[in-house]
Amino acid sequence: MAPRCATPCSTSCPSCARRCAPLFEADMANWELAPDGARSFNAWARTSPHVVYFSVGTLATEAGAWCCNGTDRAIAPVQTSNYQYARADMIPYFKTYAGEWIVPSMRQHGMGGYTQGAPGRVRVDSSWFANDGVVNTASMRAPNGHPVRDYDGTAIKGSWNFLGNYPGYDHFDILNWPNKGPSADPVYERISDILFAL
Numbered sequence: 403m404a405p406r407c408a409t410p411c412s413t414s415c416p417s418c419a420r421r422c423a424p425l426f427e428a429d430m431a432n433w434e435l436a437p438d439g440a441r442s443f444n445a446w447a448r449t450s451p452h453v454v455y456f457s458v459g460t461l462a463t464e465a466g467a468w469c470c471n472g473t474d475r476a477i478a479p480v481q482t483s484n485y486q487y488a489r490a491d492m493i494p495y496f497k498t499y500a501g502e503w504i505v506p507s508m509r510q511h512g513m514g515g516y517t518q519g520a521p522g523r524v525r526v527d528s529s530w531f532a533n534d535g536v537v538n539t540a541s542m543r544a545p546n547g548h549p550v551r552d553y554d555g556t557a558i559k560g561s562w563n564f565l566g567n568y569p570g571y572d573h574f575d576i577l578n579w580p581n582k583g584p585s586a587d588p589v590y591e592r593i594s595d596i597l598f599a600l
Contacts, residue, residue, distance in 0.1 A: 437524035441546065453560070457550075459564070460568050461533070461534060463486035463489060463533050464486065465485070473489055485502035485515040535572045
């Protein structure tokens with residue numbers, strides 16, 4: 403058996419260097435925020451059996467419609483129900499990336515329409531279309547491959563306790579950033595009540 407390294411990813415250890423090569427070759431934030439990098443990160447950053455984890459999902463897109471939904475028609479005047487589009491109250495900067503296409507580039511899919519299925523890569527399908535302008539809603543439940551459950555009033559250690567999706571909240575609304583969107587105060591009051599009851 404090979405000796406264990408003092409650090410999880412050491413460049414001086416040939417075994418670690420091969421295993422962690424993508425971590426050393428990439429900007430860490432860009433790598434970890436992309437599906438393939440998140441898969442590598444989640445493989446070694448495991449859920450502790452001694453910690454109570456909570457997660458919430460935010461959703462600031464809607465399925466496309468020919469008319470009369472809450473999306474921003476200036477960004478996406480023509481829509482199809484196969485994709486997601488930015489809500490009108492989403493922070494303006496996020497709107498350009500959240501929908502079917504990155505605006506103004508009509509040749510590159512935004513989060514609301516991006517798929518990826520190349521061999522060896524993380525499969526990204528339509529279940530990833532719903533998003534908050536920055537992160538897809540499906541990924542907010544828990545790190546992929548980690549234990550997760552819907553919170554039922556009892557918090558369980560060693561598992562992500564998912565508190566549900568909050569429709570209408572974009573990535574900054576949940577932080578209570580000044581915006582037209584909803585206040586996150588009720589979300590944090592609920593979480594505080596849960597934490598104080600532990």
